[in-house]
Amino acid sequence: MRGLAPIAVIVAALATVPLLTSSNVVLNFMVVALLIALVGQGWKLLGGYGGQYSFGHAAFFGTGCYVTAILQMRYGVNAWIGFCIGIAAGALVGAVIGFLSFRSGLRGSYFALVTLAFAEVLRIIASVAPITGAGVGTLIRLDLRPEAFQFQSRAPFYWIILALVALSLVLVRAIEHSRFGAYLMAVRENEDAARALGVDAMRTKLAAMIISAAITAAGGCFYAQYFLFIDAGIAYGPWISVEALLAPIIGGIGTVFGPLLGALVVKTLGEFTKLVTGDAPGLDLVIYGGVLVLVVAFAPRGIAGFLERRRG
Amino acid sequence: MAETLLRVEDVSKRFGGLLAVNRASLTAEAGRITALIGPNGAGKTTLFAMITGFLAVSEGRVLYDGAPIAGEPPHRLARRGIARTFQIVQPFSNLTVRENIAVGAHLNRPGRGDALAAAGEVARMVGLADMLDRPATSLTVAGRKRLELARALATRPRLLLLDEVLAGLNPSEIRDMVPVIRTIRDGGITIIMIEHVMQAVMSLAEHVFVLSEGRIIAEGSPQAIAGNPRVVEAYLGRGAANRMLGAAHG
Numbered sequence: 001m002r003g004l005a006p007i008a009v010i011v012a013a014l015a016t017v018p019l020l021t022s023s024n025v026v027l028n029f030m031v032v033a034l035l036i037a038l039v040g041q042g043w044k045l046l047g048g049y050g051g052q053y054s055f056g057h058a059a060f061f062g063t064g065c066y067v068t069a070i071l072q073m074r075y076g077v078n079a080w081i082g083f084c085i086g087i088a089a090g091a092l093v094g095a096v097i098g099f100l101s102f103r104s105g106l107r108g109s110y111f112a113l114v115t116l117a118f119a120e121v122l123r124i125i126a127s128v129a130p131i132t133g134a135g136v137g138t139l140i141r142l143d144l145r146p147e148a149f150q151f152q153s154r155a156p157f158y159w160i161i162l163a164l165v166a167l168s169l170v171l172v173r174a175i176e177h178s179r180f181g182a183y184l185m186a187v188r189e190n191e192d193a194a195r196a197l198g199v200d201a202m203r204t205k206l207a208a209m210i211i212s213a214a215i216t217a218a219g220g221c222f223y224a225q226y227f228l229f230i231d232a233g234i235a236y237g238p239w240i241s242v243e244a245l246l247a248p249i250i251g252g253i254g255t256v257f258g259p260l261l262g263a264l265v266v267k268t269l270g271e272f273t274k275l276v277t278g279d280a281p282g283l284d285l286v287i288y289g290g291v292l293v294l295v296v297a298f299a300p301r302g303i304a305g306f307l308e309r310r311r312g
Numbered sequence: 313m314a315e316t317l318l319r320v321e322d323v324s325k326r327f328g329g330l331l332a333v334n335r336a337s338l339t340a341e342a343g344r345i346t347a348l349i350g351p352n353g354a355g356k357t358t359l360f361a362m363i364t365g366f367l368a369v370s371e372g373r374v375l376y377d378g379a380p381i382a383g384e385p386p387h388r389l390a391r392r393g394i395a396r397t398f399q400i401v402q403p404f405s406n407l408t409v410r411e412n413i414a415v416g417a418h419l420n421r422p423g424r425g426d427a428l429a430a431a432g433e434v435a436r437m438v439g440l441a442d443m444l445d446r447p448a449t450s451l452t453v454a455g456r457k458r459l460e461l462a463r464a465l466a467t468r469p470r471l472l473l474l475d476e477v478l479a480g481l482n483p484s485e486i487r488d489m490v491p492v493i494r495t496i497r498d499g500g501i502t503i504i505m506i507e508h509v510m511q512a513v514m515s516l517a518e519h520v521f522v523l524s525e526g527r528i529i530a531e532g533s534p535q536a537i538a539g540n541p542r543v544v545e546a547y548l549g550r551g552a553a554n555r556m557l558g559a560a561h562g
Contacts, residue, residue: 177424179418179424182411182414182415182418182424183415183418185404185407185411186407186415189404189405190403192366192386193398193403193404193463194404195366195386195387195390196366196395196396196398196464197387197418197419197464197467198387198390198391198416198418198419198467199387199415200387
């Protein structure tokens with residue numbers, strides 16, 4: 001398949017990072033950046049190719065977090081199996097939210113608001129329901145064995161999240177060069193014209209939503225395994241919805257590598273700010289906002305789109 | 313007589329208190345070009361929208377190939393072989409001409425490569441071959457009309473509904489387009505066209521239906537329609553027929 005070589009090169013280059021440094025600071029930074037890239041990759045499939053701007057990808061991320069954590073802690077399910085079920089649960093939530101909003105014909109800002117509302121409803125439920133640990137949150141018991149999806153060092157985590165990002169890159173690339181991808185973009189551009197050409201718009205959008213939700217939920221599952229603690233604000237909080245859309249928009253919404261590039265830039269800026277301002281809370285968000293304004297004003301197709309235009 | 317591919321029987325469309333289409337009936341014979349003409353606001357596009365599933369039929373039946381199709385969604389009708397163009401062109405703006413046409417071609421060709429290749433062939437047929445890798449937004453009005461046609465053709469339809477594909481074109485562009493439509497018909501595709509450019513209707517259509525204020529007021533060969541007093545009056549107002557036809561004879 002075309003376009004696999006650049007993915008292979010970039011992923012191979014990134015895979016050497018743990019061999020070059022054993023600094024926990026660097027690895028931790030990279031793991032979080034890749035996690036945001038993965039979540040952003042999920043968002044981009046729906047937002048970039050499908051033109052459906054979700055403000056509530058936390059709904060899928062959080063479902064991944066909670067399902068994998070609760071299955072382990074309350075039902076003794078193996079972490080890897082919990083990981084898979086978490087992804088499936090995220091996809092299911094995507095199917096439900098997608099079905100309800102697309103059936104009602106919600107588009108544009110209305111779709112954005114409804115997804116935001118769903119995520120907030122889930123956050124509030126998670127902050128009071130006993131099964132999620134309510135306000136206390138859920139702690140995954142420390143069990144540093146690979147069978148339990150926990151590792152002594154950060155390197156295996158790094159490689160796992162990198163593998164997930166690589167998988168999502170290949171998947172999105174494959175979709176881009178498929179009939180489904182063509183239909184998805186046709187629906188984004190003009191739904192009526194697409195329907196006249198035989199495109200089942202509802203089904204196409206729903207499928208995009210489900211895949212998008214599954215990818216984002218995988219990020220949530222990983223988050224829970226990596227940090228071993230979640231609460232309602234982490235899992236379903238607006239922060240992840242914002243990160244999910246910032247990375248692809250800043251990186252380049254219509255490009256395969258956009259979310260990865262965007263996540264690295266955003267995270268680097270965030271860390272840099274913390275260094276300069278000495279961890280003043282919220283200042284990294286101010287920087288995000290500033291960068292977003294600059295990108296929207298001067299590079300509407302993101303950094304990747306901007307570089308492409310300069311080169312071409 | 314040829315086999316009837318589409319039969320619209322006493323179809324009405326009500327928008328609240330407004331009766332946009334009032335018990336209209338028409339037929340399209342297989343392999344022929346049928347024209348639907350009428351003054352602005354007569355309900356032509358509404359009738360098209362009902363045939364293609366974009367609007368629900370309030371009353372009446374639509375039979376395609378003998379089977380009732382009213383109530384089926386547009387994408388399913390497209391799969392049955394009914395394609396349409398839009399009066400106001402609806403290109404996929406951020407895609408290239410080739411990608412635009414490929415969306416239509418995908419209906420029968422799941423493979424990306426196949427669809428893109430087929431898009432190239434269809435583009436040659438409608439005269440867009442030089443534009444294939446340009447963005448759809450770079451096309452002129454005439455080019456966008458051709459693109460509408462190409463996308464619909466790429467679905468390999470049996471019945472093609474053309475909603476004013478000649479509107480907005482200059483005389484030389486119309487001269488270029490007329491043979492394209494004829495070639496499509498010669499390829500075995502049944503065509504129903506809404507058209508205001510009478511010169512084209514006269515030279516292309518084998519049968520003409522006239523819609524006025526939601527009703528079919530006349531049908532027949534193009535020549536018979538042009539001399540029909542009711543049609544002249546529908547366009548030019550009461551009394552116009554007497555003056556015009558009288559002047560022609562006197």
